[in-house]
Amino acid sequence: MKHLFGFIGRRTIMFFRHLTSIACITGEAFYWIVVGPFRKKPVKRFHLVSQMVEAGVNSLMIVMVISFFVGLTMAMLLAYQLRKFGSESLIADFTAIAFTRELGPLMTAIIVAGRVGASFTAELGTMRVSEEIMALETMAINPVRFLISPRLLAMIIMVPCLVIFSDAVGMLGGFVIGKMNLGVEASYYIQKSLMALQLKDIVTGLVKSFFFAIIIAVVGCYYGFIVEGGAEGVGRFTTISVVNSLISVVAADCFFTAVFYMV
Amino acid sequence: MITVNNLVKKFDGRTVLSGINLEVKTGETMVIMGGSGCGKSTLLRHLVGYYRPDQGEILFDGKDIAKMTEAQLDAVRKKFGILFQSGALLNSLSVGENVALPLREHSDLNDEIIKIIVKIKLELVGLTGFENLMPSQISGGMKKRVGLARAIALDPQIVFYDEPGAGLDPITTAVIDRLIVDLSKKLGITSIVVTHEMKSAFRIADRMAMLYEGKVIAVGTPDEIRDSSNPLVQQFITGSADGPVPLRRSSEEYIKSLTGV
Numbered sequence: 001m002k003h004l005f006g007f008i009g010r011r012t013i014m015f016f017r018h019l020t021s022i023a024c025i026t027g028e029a030f031y032w033i034v035v036g037p038f039r040k041k042p043v044k045r046f047h048l049v050s051q052m053v054e055a056g057v058n059s060l061m062i063v064m065v066i067s068f069f070v071g072l073t074m075a076m077l078l079a080y081q082l083r084k085f086g087s088e089s090l091i092a093d094f095t096a097i098a099f100t101r102e103l104g105p106l107m108t109a110i111i112v113a114g115r116v117g118a119s120f121t122a123e124l125g126t127m128r129v130s131e132e133i134m135a136l137e138t139m140a141i142n143p144v145r146f147l148i149s150p151r152l153l154a155m156i157i158m159v160p161c162l163v164i165f166s167d168a169v170g171m172l173g174g175f176v177i178g179k180m181n182l183g184v185e186a187s188y189y190i191q192k193s194l195m196a197l198q199l200k201d202i203v204t205g206l207v208k209s210f211f212f213a214i215i216i217a218v219v220g221c222y223y224g225f226i227v228e229g230g231a232e233g234v235g236r237f238t239t240i241s242v243v244n245s246l247i248s249v250v251a252a253d254c255f256f257t258a259v260f261y262m263v
Numbered sequence: 264m265i266t267v268n269n270l271v272k273k274f275d276g277r278t279v280l281s282g283i284n285l286e287v288k289t290g291e292t293m294v295i296m297g298g299s300g301c302g303k304s305t306l307l308r309h310l311v312g313y314y315r316p317d318q319g320e321i322l323f324d325g326k327d328i329a330k331m332t333e334a335q336l337d338a339v340r341k342k343f344g345i346l347f348q349s350g351a352l353l354n355s356l357s358v359g360e361n362v363a364l365p366l367r368e369h370s371d372l373n374d375e376i377i378k379i380i381v382k383i384k385l386e387l388v389g390l391t392g393f394e395n396l397m398p399s400q401i402s403g404g405m406k407k408r409v410g411l412a413r414a415i416a417l418d419p420q421i422v423f424y425d426e427p428g429a430g431l432d433p434i435t436t437a438v439i440d441r442l443i444v445d446l447s448k449k450l451g452i453t454s455i456v457v458t459h460e461m462k463s464a465f466r467i468a469d470r471m472a473m474l475y476e477g478k479v480i481a482v483g484t485p486d487e488i489r490d491s492s493n494p495l496v497q498q499f500i501t502g503s504a505d506g507p508v509p510l511r512r513s514s515e516e517y518i519k520s521l522t523g524v
Contacts, residue, residue, distance in 0.1 A: 040371075127353075135351035138311050140337040141368050 018222075025144060025225075026218045029152045032145040047150040055116045055151070056158025060165060063111050067099075067166040070107055071173020074098060078174075079181050088182050092189050093196035095174030100201040101260075104167040106253050109212035112159060113245040117220035120151060121241040124224025125234040133225070143225070152217040159213035160206045167205065208256045212249050219245040264289045264421060264453050265310065270319035272305060279305050281477040283319070292447050292454040294464045297474035298499065298508065303457045304348075306474065307425055310455065311345055312336045341369055344414030344422040344452075348429055350406035352398040358409050359385075359394030365416045384412040388442060404435035411442060421453040422446065428460045440466050461500050465489075473499065475508075 223241035498506030
């Protein structure tokens with residue numbers, strides 16, 4: 001029993017320690033993004049662009065493919081349920097709102113956490129193991145500014161962009177089912193989607209995705225920075241990083257949905 | 264230039280450095296030698312301000328590195344050049360960009376001038392024309408030379424070398440040794456070299472210090488060290504298996520661990 005409490009206690013302390021470190025790193029990374037340009041140390045365009053390509057452009061295909069399939073599935077599920085009420089034409093409304101408010105940001109975040117978050121941890125972890133991060137520090141180059149700020153900024157810019165694509169393609173999936181199942185006119189379906197959508201729905205989704213981007217970038221980078229134990233450690237910390245990043249994203253999603261539902 | 268007074272460092276209760284005293288004079292090449300695990304690298308990491316000591320002080324030009332804030336430390340670090348054991352080049356940047364990195368970060372020079380400086384530094388280590396290769400495309404010895412070019416990019420007053428010969432063939436080691444000597448003679452740089460390779464140690468040293476169990480047990484010129492009467496020093500420089508240095512590192516009694524009593 002004593003062991004159990006000891007275990008839980010140690011884990012709790014560790015959890016809060018990680019949390020404070022992550023908060024500090026987030027603060028520092030934002031500090032350099034905002035204040036850096038005034039201190040003649042802006043985020044280098046070359047680093048930013050290469051990260052944006054890696055995190056954003058290279059994730060685009062997989063985000064679109066998965067969103068399309070989720071859109072199809074979602075619409076089929078809706079058609080099956082709505083048939084009972086004879087209101088299949090609501091597929092358009094439901095898919096549009098579900099994707100912009102919820103599925104688009106969430107699916108994108110999950111994909112990006114697995115793809116980009118993991119690569120942040122693995123890359124920075126390898127740099128730590130091979131003394132590269134120590135080398136930066138001893139060259140008086142702040143590793144948070146040099147390594148995390150460009151990644152964070154790239155994610156903040158690119159994840160919302162990916163979400164817009166995800167929304168569009170998800171709705172396209174719904175449209176395919178709607179067209180096949182109901183045989184509605186394309187113009188009618190689109191009209192109905194647009195009627196159902198409000199600007200608020202889209203903005204809600206984008207606000208969420210902004211926070212998801214921060215979570216994924218910072219969690220991924222943080223676990224890379226604390227890797228120890230050589231190549232094996234890099235693998236282990238990458239797993240931990242992806243798991244924690246997914247949990248945080250889904251929990252944050254729940255939180256934001258609750259907030260937006262209430263206001 | 265650097266004075267270390269009574270430096271103590273413990274990791275998880277295990278004492279790694281137990282009262283180091285050392286002085287390095289301007290312009291000289293000081294070799295710090297000792298067996299694996301004697302605290303050489305730990306000492307080096309203290310000198311560059313990467314670790315903070317538990318006790319004692321490290322004076323650089325009369326100012327204590329151990330008590331500096333990060334900002335002050337960064338200002339001092341710009342006067343340092345460090346060559347890491349593996350070279351520690353950034354693998355995502357080309358050779359030229361690696362050498363240019365300290366210049367881009369710490370100076371307002373424009374691109375053209377930086378390119379010229381990079382060429383000069385690479386020529387000093389004999390690697391002109393390698394700017395556009397990536398670190399993964401060059402050999403270990405070349406990585407170290409690039410690391411050295413990067414270390415001297417900002418014209419440091421002092422260069423630290425962590426095991427410059429580790430993992431290299433004898434010829435490349437000799438080439439690196441000659442580079443170290445040339446740089447300190449040509450540019451008047453103070454050098455601190457950590458190594459356990461006696462051949463290169465005697466080749467480059469103005470003075471040498473031997474570390475054993477977290478303490479400096481001998482300091483002197485190469486001749487003084489060679490003639491030292493200390494059996495520990497003698498065993499180390501002749502590299503014999505038999506002598507006062509114990510092979511065993513186990514802290515428990517062997518019989519006790521076997522029988523469990």
